[in-house]
Amino acid sequence: MHIPCRGLRIGLDHSDCDLPFLSHAHSDHTSGVKKHKKIISSPETLELSGIPAELASHDGATMLPAGHILGARQLLLDCDGERAVYSGDISLKPNIFGMKAEVPSCDRLIMEATYGDPAYLFPPMEDVHRMVAEWVKANPTSNLVIGCYELGKSQEMIKILNECGTAPIVTEKTESFCSVYEKYGIKLDRIVVGTEEAEEAMTHPFVSILPMGKAKRYFAYRLAEAFERPTLCAVATGWALHYRFDSDMAFPLSDHADFNDLVHYVEQSGAKHVEFFCGDGSRVLDAVKAKSGAILNS
Ligand SMILES: [Zn+2]
Structure with a gap:
């Protein structure tokens, strides 16, 4: 999708345009814009995505x-008398690093609706952090494997574990993404698999963060x-509120807006046309219509 703005078609995480905007570095958003040589984005996003493009403005x-x-x-386009916003993926509540969306x-408004179902109301972040800390504390003699997306969720989980004394x-x-986080001032205490430090850590019960697809019971088994030690597995995802996973534990840790956040965003934006x-x-x-009586087009 693109929006015409002052003589150029601006792509929204999309290649069919004159100049693309890349909202963030998750691969479902980067795939469309890789071929472009100039991109509207943040330096952090370009670095995390590995796209060899120049930063552009318009x-x-x-x-x-x-x-x-x-x-x-997010991208705000002030063009031809209309203010249009493309949200990309957003979280309204601050995460463990204090990052949160402006409204x-x-x-x-063109916005994500990943959790556009009233069944998805996430518990307070502190409660989820406490769940993780209690699980780690309750299993001191087991290896613990936690499945997380490697960009974003893994770095949050590392920080949560650091705060309960675990690297x-x-x-x-995951390490390649962590090093970019650190470059931008976010310290993460972790051990990289395959290093001597990791070999040493594995002589005792350890905690490991793995891609979601690995954190399953058969792999824990x-x-x-291999380690002659009990091993438990967990996943960390917003979908844990609704779906069952092949794991011993599931933490409802999300980096997206939940249903109430999406409703709040639409109301606060005052947008009359929402996609x-x-x-x-x-x-x-x-x-939104039931709460405010607003007349909205979609
Ligand atoms: Zn994303």
Whole structure:
């Protein structure tokens, strides 16, 4: 999708345009813009995505904080008498690093609706952090494996574990993202798999952060055999509120807005025209209409 703005078609995480905006470095957003040589984005996002492009700007285009992950931005386009906002992926509540989205006023809003279902109301972040700390504390003689997306969620989980005195073992790919976080001032205490330090750590019960697909019971069982030590696995994802995972524990840790946040965002923005991507936002619009009587188009 693109929006015409002062003579250029601005792409919204999309390649079919004159100049793309890249909201953040998750691969479902970067794939469309890789071929471009100039991109409107944050330096953090370009670095995390590994796209060898130049940062660009455009009259009428302003980036705003989005929360979500390091470098994530929203785009405000002030063009031809209309203020349009593309949210990218957003989180309204501050994460463990204090990152959170701003809510700009606009006429037209194009926003994510990953959790556009009233079943998704996330518990306070502190409660989820406490769940993680208690699980680690309750299992001192077991290896613990926690499945997280390698960019964003893994860095949050490392910080949560650091705050309860644990430095987890991480994959090389997760490490490559951690080093960018550190470059931008976020300290993360972790051990990289394959290093001497990791070998030493594995002589005792350890905590490891792995990609979501690995944190399953069969893999935990294989680790238990290899290390002759009980091994438990968990996942950290907002979907844990609704779906069952093949794990011993599931933490509802999300870096997206939940249903109430989406409703709040639409109301506060004052947008009269709202479009959604990444999910169905119809129930968000119904809730906004029921609360405020607003007349909205979608
Ligand atoms: Zn994302």
